[in-house]
Amino acid sequence: MTRxxxxxxxxxxxxxxxxxxxxxxTVRGRRRLAALPVxxxxxxxxxxxxxxxxxxxxxxxxxxxxxxxxxxxAAHAAREGLxxxxxxxxxxxxxxxLGLLRLLDPAAHGGDRCAPGHGAGHALLVADxxxxxxxxxxxxADPPPRSMADLHRLLATLxxxxxxxxxxxxxxxxxxxxxxxxxxxxxxxxxxxxxxxLSAAQLAGLALLVKCLVSEPRWGAAAAAxxxxxxxxxxxxxxxxxxxxxxxxxAARPLSSLSTALRTLATxxxxxxGAADAPARRAAYRAQLADxxxxxxxxxxxxxxxxxxxxPVVRVRMPDLLQGKPGRFTLEECRRCGHVFQNPRxxxxxxxxxxxxxxxxxxxxxxxxxxxxxxxxxxARAELLKPxxxxxxxxxxxxxxxxxxxxxxxxxxxxxFDGLDMGEAVQGAERRGWIDTAYRGQFPDLAxxxxxxYDTVSMHHYLEHTRDPFAELDAAVKxxxxxxxxxxxxxxxxxxxxxxxxxxxxxxxxxxxxxxMPVDNLKQALAARGFTxxxxxxxxxxxxxxxFIGAVALTANRLAPDPHAPWATVPDTPSRRAARRAVQVLAxxxxxxxxxxxxxxxxVARATDGGNAYRLLARKEPG
Numbered sequence: 032m033t034r035x036x037x038x039x040x041x042x043x044x045x046x047x048x049x050x051x052x053x054x055x056x057t058v059r060g061r062r063r064l065a066a067l068p069v070x071x072x073x074x075x076x077x078x079x080x081x082x083x084x085x086x087x088x089x090x091x092x093x094x095x096x097x098x099x100x101x102x103x104x105a106a107h108a109a110r111e112g113l114x115x116x117x118x119x120x121x122x123x124x125x126x127x128x129l130g131l132l133r134l135l136d137p138a139a140h141g142g143d144r145c146a147p148g149h150g151a152g153h154a155l156l157v158a159d160x161x162x163x164x165x166x167x168x169x170x171x172a173d174p175p176p177r178s179m180a181d182l183h184r185l186l187a188t189l190x191x192x193x194x195x196x197x198x199x200x201x202x203x204x205x206x207x208x209x210x211x212x213x214x215x216x217x218x219x220x221x222x223x224x225x226x227x228x229l230s231a232a233q234l235a236g237l238a239l240l241v242k243c244l245v246s247e248p249r250w251g252a253a254a255a256a257x258x259x260x261x262x263x264x265x266x267x268x269x270x271x272x273x274x275x276x277x278x279x280x281x282a283a284r285p286l287s288s289l290s291t292a293l294r295t296l297a298t299x300x301x302x303x304x305g306a307a308d309a310p311a312r313r314a315a316y317r318a319q320l321a322d323x324x325x326x327x328x329x330x331x332x333x334x335x336x337x338x339x340x341x342x343p344v345v346r347v348r349m350p351d352l353l354q355g356k357p358g359r360f361t362l363e364e365c366r367r368c369g370h371v372f373q374n375p376r377x378x379x380x381x382x383x384x385x386x387x388x389x390x391x392x393x394x395x396x397x398x399x400x401x402x403x404x405x406x407x408x409x410x411a412r413a414e415l416l417k418p419x420x421x422x423x424x425x426x427x428x429x430x431x432x433x434x435x436x437x438x439x440x441x442x443x444x445x446x447x448f449d450g451l452d453m454g455e456a457v458q459g460a461e462r463r464g465w466i467d468t469a470y471r472g473q474f475p476d477l478a479x480x481x482x483x484x485y486d487t488v489s490m491h492h493y494l495e496h497t498r499d500p501f502a503e504l505d506a507a508v509k510x511x512x513x514x515x516x517x518x519x520x521x522x523x524x525x526x527x528x529x530x531x532x533x534x535x536x537x538x539x540x541x542x543x544x545x546x547x548m549p550v551d552n553l554k555q556a557l558a559a560r561g562f563t564x565x566x567x568x569x570x571x572x573x574x575x576x577x578x579f580i581g582a583v584a585l586t587a588n589r590l591a592p593d594p595h596a597p598w599a600t601v602p603d604t605p606s607r608r609a610a611r612r613a614v615q616v617l618a619x620x621x622x623x624x625x626x627x628x629x630x631x632x633x634x635v636a637r638a639t640d641g642g643n644a645y646r647l648l649a650r651k652e653p654g
Contacts, residue, residue, distance in 0.1 A: 148190025327381030429493025433460025537581025573642025
């Protein structure tokens with residue numbers, strides 16, 4: 032075999048893979064487009080004269096809809112049981128259509144309570160009850176949308192208020208203004224997508240096509256042709272959407288993609304959310320940090336809080352790698368029982384300081400984004416009960432924004448789900464209808480009030496956050512009726528990967544995690560309280576992105592903490608901002624490797640039942 036032939040082989044495989052991926056993307060786009068219903072204002076809707084009362088049209092500037100289209104939309108929504116309807120313009124430009132079809136699967140997302148709310152970003156028809164619960168009316172309501180980006184954000188919010196009642200339809204009678212390429216970065220950000228990362232990936236993809244075309248003309252030409260003709264292949268043979276720019280968009284696609292990516296990269300980053308409050312936040316944090324962080328820690332204890340054995344040993348030391356707030360933290364391990372605990376632990380003021388702006392405030396959006404992408408995990412937790420019971424009243428302790436309960440309703444639609452947490456997000460979950468009743472406070476403090484009300488209590492990655500896990504288990508005993516079930520999921524401090532990654536193992540989660548207990552310790556504590564463990568899972572409870580991806584993220588944050596953060600102890604200078612951007616760019620290939628490693632790690636964990644977390648389902652025995 033010649034050297035030239037050997038060197039061309041990898042490129043040939045890459046070109047073949049690119050061709051297959053483009054072909055699959057084209058087929059997927061056509062399938063998704065076919066799943067979008069088309070409103071017919073001249074059809075049977077007119078004869079029935081559906082009422083528009085109880086519906087609100089929210090449109091971006093310059094977008095208009097005639098009355099026949101609105102009546103057709105209202106009738107379609109009523110017939111399909113929808114509470115939010117995204118109206119897709121029939122003449123939406125080709126690039127936006129392809130972008131929409133990459134994100135939106137109408138057939139799957141409509142009934143998926145956890146699917147994100149992606150749409151065309153032009154007009155929404157919203158039922159009165161959703162409009163009211165989402166706070167879109169009254170003196171405190173937000174101003175009308177000022178751009179399509181605002182519509183994207185609004186739809187993402189409204190999908191949460193109508194998780195299984197959001198739909199999409201092509202509206203031929205919708206009139207829209209021309210696309211503004213200068214707003215692409217803003218619109219991508221509004222959809223929760225990183226504009227610069229996507230643009231860099233787009234440029235890398237174009238460069239790869241050129242490389243394949245030069246090195247492997249046969250496969251390279253096939254891949255380039257598929258990419259070039261994709262708009263026409265997806266949109267031309269259909270009467271559903273009729274982009275006026277289809278011919279031009281197809282002919283000029285490579286140059287158009289290049290210029291769009293370069294323009295997006297050149298767009299200055301948007302001002303971060305909460306920028307108006309930044310001076311006040313910075314002043315508040317500066318005042319709290321004036322006396323240092325030592326006051327946030329209690330005196331170190333000399334024994335294990337789980338079994339009382341003396342002289343625990345240091346397991347790991349680290350700073351706050353999550354938010355980059357000042358302070359250093361130590362986790363120690365009991366020589367006798369293996370319990371891992373924060374020592375010295377945070378005071379209550381310390382907990383308040385380090386939790387602030389993580390799940391609420393500045394960090395609320397990011398936390399919700401992460402929690403909203405765990406649908407498979409949520410369903411697996413809920414389905415664990417199927418062989419043992421049919422839950423009727425379920426209390427999710429540490430529910431945060433209620434994401435688990437929202438997903439679990441697809442498994443147990445007739446179950447009442449209530450949620451308990453310290454943060455304000457639990458009340459938002461009640462407004463969205465993800466939980467039936469919100470309880471805000473400490474579980475042990477509320478246990479007497481809730482005694483015997485529930486046949487199921489869950490604690491998913493909650494117990495490790497608490498100051499006294501025994502008190503939390505005692506509260507569960509009070510709240511559960513005899514024969515009730517307790518479902519617990521925790522990080523596994525005995526996972527071998529924890530020692531390999533050291534302080535960069537994400538489940539250490541300092542300084543929030545106070546206690547990490549081995550599974551045998553927890554089983555003994557449950558047995559002492561009258562529980563029988565019914566099933567135990569390790570591989571199935573494995574957290575997919577918590578090992579190598581988490582390690583890369585924590586390392587990048589450690590090397591270049593965010594100088595914009597109001598608690599930052601380093602000056603916010605252009606050089607520090609540039610350093611952070613450089614680290615983020617350099618981390619991108621590391622994330623690619625981490626994704627591959629975590630994929631293999633997850634497969635191994637599932638096969639060997641040895642992951643980075645575990646689940647226990649236990650029954651409270653009568654008597």
